[in-house]
Amino acid sequence: MTSVSNLGYLVLGVSDLDGWEKFAVDIIGLQSGRRVTGESLALRMDDYAQRILLEKSPEDDLLAAGWEFDSDEELDAFVERVRQSGAAVSQAEPELASRRCVPRLFTCIDPDGVSHEFYTRAARAAGTDPFRSKVLRGRFNTGRLGVxxxxxxxxxxxxxNAFCKDVLGLKVSDHARGEMAPGVVLEIAFLHARTGRHHSVAIAKVPFPFKKRVHHILVEATDFNDVGLAYDRCAKAGIPMAMELGHHPNDQMFSFYVQTPSGFALEFGHGGVVVDDSTWDVRQYAELSDWGHRAHPPGKNDSNAH
Ligand SMILES: [Fe+2]
Structure with missing residues (x-):
């Protein structure tokens, strides 16, 4: 079955573009790209023209997930397969494709209203404009693993789950069920795309009402020191933590979670494993973290309390 290659970009609807730019550039280490004043801001993580696109919106939530293909042939075969399966997939107007910095774009809306967008040949920034982070010691781990x-x-x-498996063609990496805070049990399914980042999407079942479509997004650094350095920048700037430094036993990510200006969290990590389908065993984990990741209490920091 033709499946997506990797999660290549995210589109976030944010109410505070200026606050997000400071957070993303000065604290997390991304680089500002194309800006439409008052409307949108592209954020770079590598040689791509954009990896995270911020669009002005009162939603403060995930609006779209961009799925990359290696060639036009693969993209066309995927779209044809999705159409045959009965899912509604349509070609986007050139104006939307241009905003996404891709030559052509297909879209399909998931049951929660997130737009899944399919493309190939995303624009790279000009050769004279290599990616530069103001604060990172290493770089972001992107490339074939995606955003x-x-x-x-x-x-x-x-x-x-059905959408991720049947439409996107993602495969289960593992499942975990554990307490994220005393008495607060989460069940999560982790799903990977073809190039093998341990999960491009995870689907969480939470035991309390949650107002947003997304709990957190992750960016991964190649140098583990960047996790500690980013943690220190967050602390110094007084940005509320969602979860302290810790380690996940399934994807091996060493990370912390900080509250974004939109209320949901950003996980800043290092060391995630890459799945090789020919040898991978799907496992069930009884804990989300083997150490750390202490949650800040709901109320004091409400990114986990929606
Ligand atoms: Fe995560």
Whole structure:
């Protein structure tokens, strides 16, 4: 079955573009790209023209996930397969493709209203404009693994799982069930795309009402020191933590979670594993973290309390 290659970009609807730019550039280490004043800001993580696109919106939530293909032939075969399966996929107007910096774009809306967007040949920044972070010691781990991951909190876990597997063609990496805070049990399914980042999407079932579509997004650094350096920048700037430094036993990510200006969290990590389907065993984990990741109490920091 033709499946997506990797999660290549994220589109976030944010109410505070200026606050987001400071957070993304000065604290997290991304680089500002194309800007439409008052409307949108592209954020770079590598040689791509944009990896995270911020669009002015009162939603403060995930709007779209961009899925990359290696060639036009693969993209066309995927779209044809999705159409045959009965899912509604349509070609986007050239204006939207241009905003996404891709030559052509297909879209399909998931049961929670997130637009899944399919493309190939995304624009790179001009050769004279290499990626530069103001603060990173290393670089972001992107390339064939894509932008990072997001953790969805869908209205229906069953429908979300079916969409990820049947439409996107993602495969299960593993499952985890554990306490994220005393008495607060989460169940999460982790799903990977073809190039093998441990998860491009995870689907979380949470035992409390959650107002957003996304719990957090992840960016990964190649130098583990950048996790500590970013943690220190967050602390110095007084940005609320969502979860302290810790380590996940399934994807081996060493990370912390900080609250973004939109209320959902950003996980800043290092060391995530890459799945090789020919040898991978799907496992069930009884804990989300083997150490750390202490959650800040709901109320004091409400990114986990929606
Ligand atoms: Fe994560």
């Amino acid at each position: 990072g991951h997001y953790v969805a909190v869908p209205k229906s876990v069953e429908l979300a």
